Amino acid sequence: MAMATMAMRRAVALGARHIPAAAAASSRVVPLRHMSTDAGAAMEKIRAAGLLRTQGLIAGKWVDAYDGKTIEVQNPATGEVLANVPCMGSRETSDAIASAHSTFYSWSKLTASERSKALRKWYDLIISHKEEPALLMTLEQGKPMKEALGEVNYGASFIEYFAEEAKRIYGDIIPPTLSDRRLLVLKQPVGVVGAITPWNFPLAMITRKVGPALACGCSVVVKPSEFTPLTALAAADLALQAGIPAGALNVVMGNAPEIGDALLQSTQVRKITFTGSTAVGKKLMAGSANTVKKVSLELGGNAPCIVFDDADIDVAVKGSLAAKFRNSGQTCVCANRILVQEGIYEKFATAFIKAVQSLKVGNGLEESTSQGPLINEAAVQKVEKFINDATSKGANVMLGGKRHSLGMSFYEPTVVGNVSNDMLLFREEVFGPVAPLIPFKTEEEAVHMANDTNAGLAAYIFTKSIPRSWRVSESLEYGLVGVNEGIISTEVAPFGGVKQSGLGREGSKYGIDEYLELKYICMGNLG
Numbered sequence: 001m002a003m004a005t006m007a008m009r010r011a012v013a014l015g016a017r018h019i020p021a022a023a024a025a026s027s028r029v030v031p032l033r034h035m036s037t038d039a040g041a042a043m044e045k046i047r048a049a050g051l052l053r054t055q056g057l058i059a060g061k062w063v064d065a066y067d068g069k070t071i072e073v074q075n076p077a078t079g080e081v082l083a084n085v086p087c088m089g090s091r092e093t094s095d096a097i098a099s100a101h102s103t104f105y106s107w108s109k110l111t112a113s114e115r116s117k118a119l120r121k122w123y124d125l126i127i128s129h130k131e132e133p134a135l136l137m138t139l140e141q142g143k144p145m146k147e148a149l150g151e152v153n154y155g156a157s158f159i160e161y162f163a164e165e166a167k168r169i170y171g172d173i174i175p176p177t178l179s180d181r182r183l184l185v186l187k188q189p190v191g192v193v194g195a196i197t198p199w200n201f202p203l204a205m206i207t208r209k210v211g212p213a214l215a216c217g218c219s220v221v222v223k224p225s226e227f228t229p230l231t232a233l234a235a236a237d238l239a240l241q242a243g244i245p246a247g248a249l250n251v252v253m254g255n256a257p258e259i260g261d262a263l264l265q266s267t268q269v270r271k272i273t274f275t276g277s278t279a280v281g282k283k284l285m286a287g288s289a290n291t292v293k294k295v296s297l298e299l300g301g302n303a304p305c306i307v308f309d310d311a312d313i314d315v316a317v318k319g320s321l322a323a324k325f326r327n328s329g330q331t332c333v334c335a336n337r338i339l340v341q342e343g344i345y346e347k348f349a350t351a352f353i354k355a356v357q358s359l360k361v362g363n364g365l366e367e368s369t370s371q372g373p374l375i376n377e378a379a380v381q382k383v384e385k386f387i388n389d390a391t392s393k394g395a396n397v398m399l400g401g402k403r404h405s406l407g408m409s410f411y412e413p414t415v416v417g418n419v420s421n422d423m424l425l426f427r428e429e430v431f432g433p434v435a436p437l438i439p440f441k442t443e444e445e446a447v448h449m450a451n452d453t454n455a456g457l458a459a460y461i462f463t464k465s466i467p468r469s470w471r472v473s474e475s476l477e478y479g480l481v482g483v484n485e486g487i488i489s490t491e492v493a494p495f496g497g498v499k500q501s502g503l504g505r506e507g508s509k510y511g512i513d514e515y516l517e518l519k520y521i522c523m524g525n526l527g
């Protein structure tokens with residue numbers, strides 16, 4: 001990927017005021033000419049389906065940035081420019097908020113059944129068009145097509161689930177303390193929601209916020225990642241087709257801090273929901289204080305994956321491989337530290353390395369690919385920094401450990417042995433295809449190491465002992481625990497972290513509470 005363009009994309013995401021002229025070209029034409037055959041054909045297919053949207057969505061209208069500036073969306077596997085999308089800022093965001101605010105009154109007044117039907121239709125449309133959003137994800141994010149199709153199903157499942165849940169937002173009647181009174185509790189939508197989402201799940205991180213928000217009557221301004229706006233825009237197009245009213249769902253993208261500040265400063269925005277880095281999450285939480293917004297945050301993890309001596313080795317290898325290498329290690333629930341008990345360390349390491357060797361790195365459009373590129377050059381440099389830090393402190397690279405011969409931001413699936421708690425690989429999220437193996441002696445020591453972090457999102461344990469499964473699951477300071485299983489997220493279960501991994505839960509019957517306020521009504525003098 002051209003470094004200049006990469007730097008520009010990062011600069012825009014970070015809110016640089018001056019965007020290079022080439023990047024600021026206002027052309028709406030998608031440059032297909034220089035694209036590799038596969039990507040070109042894929043883009044044609046998406047365009048033919050009417051799902052190649054390259055403008056923001058405000059009040060039901062597709063719009064450019066008011067000053068005409070654009071940013072490039074690139075394919076991380078090839079560096080090709082896929083499209084230019086508007087580089088929006090505070091003015092467009094203010095209009096999106098105003099549109100969401102005025103639509104809130106009509107959308108929230110519909111019956112739950114009416115909202116449910118529109119959401120269900122949106123779900124049906126996403127599923128019937130599943131290939132186009134999946135292709136978009138592979139093109140702009142890099143994940144293999146199989147994973148992208150999996151994300152379409154997973155992402156759509158939140159719309160389906162909350163279409164159903166819309167009808168189950170019950171209040172309460174409380175036995176009164178005085179006989180001439182009746183005490184009621186109503187659940188009402190919080191209002192306009194600002195939803196800021198990352199690039200690693202371009203669809204699902206949006207649907208699991210927008211699904212419950214729309215279900216209970218909120219309206220939304222979504223800001224997808226500047227790296228992956230095309231999937232978000234295609235999903236928004238399908239929402240309009242499904243009859244979600246203009247203004248209930250708005251999409252703006254571009255200058256992230258400026259958009260974020262506009263959302264934070266608005267008194268009309270009553271809730272911020274965010275998935276992304278801990279650093280930005282903290283800023284948004286602090287920025288919400290001034291207008292006392294409701295906040296949900298899904299931030300970084302540092303997932304331990306504990307393999308005990310009594311584990312079924314095949315189950316442990318399969319589970320930890322899936323938990324580590326999904327999306328090339330770029331998920332916040334990816335196993336970040338594989339803690340292996342001494343008695344099984346050698347055997348596990350041998351079997352695990354063999355499994356990692358079978359992973360095929362390549363362009364996600366190729367069917368055989370199981371590992372796509374990292375999102376960008378900065379991500380590769382971070383991985384390199386972590387590997388250098390570990391080896392300089394005594395860790396040994398057992399497999400991989402360098403950039404892949406394919407170039408770009410491809411990195412070899414890597415296993416590093418003898419990692420210890422003074423290394424970056426132990427302390428921070430590597431967000432790449434690197435599996436650190438950390439030996440331990442006792443269950444107590446493993447739990448201590450697992451909890452020795454400020455993060456608390458996902459944890460995994462592998463053991464055949466039922467008492468140990470309970471004991472360790474209960475001792476882990478994490479929001480999610482997988483026991484003998486490496487892929488655990490589902491729309492029906494609550495997803496979210498403790499400690500500095502975040503606030504609130506997404507998905508499940510609990511997820512909708514994040515978008516609701518309780519109102520207590522006391523009816524007096526009833527005779």
Ligand code: ADP
Binds near residue numbers: 197283
């Ligand atoms: P990552 O490093 O995974 O990209 P970020 O937290 O930087 O995580 O990005 C997640 C989302 O937050 C993206 O949509 C990004 O544009 C947005 N973002 C980044 N900085 C800010 C900010 N200051 N205010 C609001 N949103 C931001």
